[in-house]
Amino acid sequence: MKRLIVAVCMLGALMGNACHKPSDAPGVPPPENPPPSTGGDDLSAFTIDSTFTNPLMPGGADPWVIEKNGTYYYTFTQGSKLVILKTQNMSSLASARRYEVWTPPSGQSYSKNLWAPELHEIDGKWYFYFAADDGANANHRMYVLENSSPTPVEGNWLIKGKISDASNQWAIDGTVLRHNGQLYMLWSGGNAGAPPQHIYIAKMSNPWTISSEKVIIASPAYDWEKKGNPINEGPQVLINPQGRVFVVYSGSGYWVDGYCLGLLTLKENGDPMNPADWTKKDQPVFSMRAESSAYGPGHNGFFKSPDGKEDWLIYHARTRPGGGDDNGRNPRIQRFTWNADGSPNFGAPVNIAIPQNRPSGEKWRYIYPKAKWAIAAFSSEETVNGRLASRLIDNNTATFWIARYSSDPTDYPGHWVTVDMGEVSGVDGIIINQKEGDRKIKELQLLVSNDNNSWESLGVFTLNNIDLLKQYIDLPQRRQFRYFRLAPKSGYDTQRQPGLAEVSAFRFKDQ
DSSP states (O other): OOOOOOHHHHHHHHHSOOOOOOSOOOOOOOOOOOOOOOTTOOOTTSEEEOEEOSOSSSOOEEEEEEEETTEEEEEEEOBSSEEEEEESOGGGGGGOEEEEEEOOOTTSTTSEEEEEEEEEEETTEEEEEEEEESSOGGGOEEEEEEEOSSSTTSSOOEEEEEOOOTTOOOEEEEEEEEETTEEEEEEEEEETTEEEEEEEEEEEEETTEEOSOOEEEEOOOSGGGOSSSOBEEEEEEEEOTTOOEEEEEEESOTTSTTOEEEEEEEOTTOOTTOGGGEEEOSSOSBOOBGGGTBEEEEEEEEEEOTTSOOEEEEEEEESSSSOTTTSOEEEEEEEEEEOTTSOEEOOSOOOTTSOEEOOTTOOOEEEOOOTTOEEEEESOOBTTTTBOGGGGGSSOTTSOEEOOOSSSOOOTTOOOEEEEEEEEEEEEEEEEEOOSSSOOEEEEEEEEESSSSSOEEEEEEEOOSOSSOEEEEEEEEEEEEEEEEEEEEEESSSOSSOEESEEEEEEOOOO
């Protein structure tokens, strides 16, 4: 996010200690495979796909998610534009459809360095809050777009302008709170981006206008808020089941391993505009855990599981120590609970090597065994380096198929691989693992057959440019077939020979 960093601050951050670490790391053990089914729906030979591991994506700082009508809309700091990923299952974010919904025109005060976007639905319209500048960090201010469409990935986003109090100072990380019928904006700001950064709140007369003077409700006071630089930023509103208002914020410089989450509590019947009605917890509530490969966890959001029974935290962290911009931040999720006093209990970052149960209400997929599978045919394969078509079904994403390139190289759109499942089977979808590195597929046609002769196309699907993670192609309805053909139509780079790491098929359990 923030780019104006002096070298001496970074050096000091790297030499400093991490934030206080909670002693317990929550993690729900994965369920065992279900017992053999009785009746006609025997899935005992299938692998149940009921867990996931963090990170959800290879990169993406400042994650934010909002849900409406069973659909989650995810956004993050992309820098030059605003993007939304749409999914029904947050644990399968790598499969989400990507929408590039708005690119700012050049030459404006908001044309560059778009940070920490947030989607909010207010009074029947969508609002996109973000911070941006003209290329100079000192000019960072908050802006807002409006969209009256039913969903944020439809219609047009119209700029409503800058959203600022009368002081018009450096401002980032805007979010909104509706409390007792009044709308408020919270944000992080300071003097031209120089430390310290405070958290402010002000009243709003409508979703694009601040109508009161700002007041400070949090300033960096503890050592764990001052690593790298004294910073309080990324305020996020969290309301507990009893209606109590909390603000979870990020402390310290985002570029240090000690970046972590702090907690503000509004007293019961308190006035959000009265700083004395806010209490800051003296220890972080979520912080670095080296054994979980979670460095600098922060800039969070919240969402409910699809069935509404579970509360989930989304945040970014780095997988490796050392901080900085090159060691990228990636999005992660984990379930949280509530303490006896009504405050949130986030525990500690879950180890990225330990599977977690998917959010409750997400539909489990049952993955077909591949013991009877074979490659029936292919357009070409690269034999020199062992990039064979058979690698697609060996249950190992470290091996992969690439179309022939060392001699007589092939080209789009003439690539394909046919998989024989061994018998006619009911399939609800296909799982694709893109290979690591180059030659990733952008558009993939899926065809099916029962005789390896007559083929039916089920459509051309867009894959995401993501290394290795599972990408699910859900079919509109279950289809019966023995053979399926993968036909790459375009790629994400200039290489004309595509590659794939793994392919699988799944079905859902009959109800």
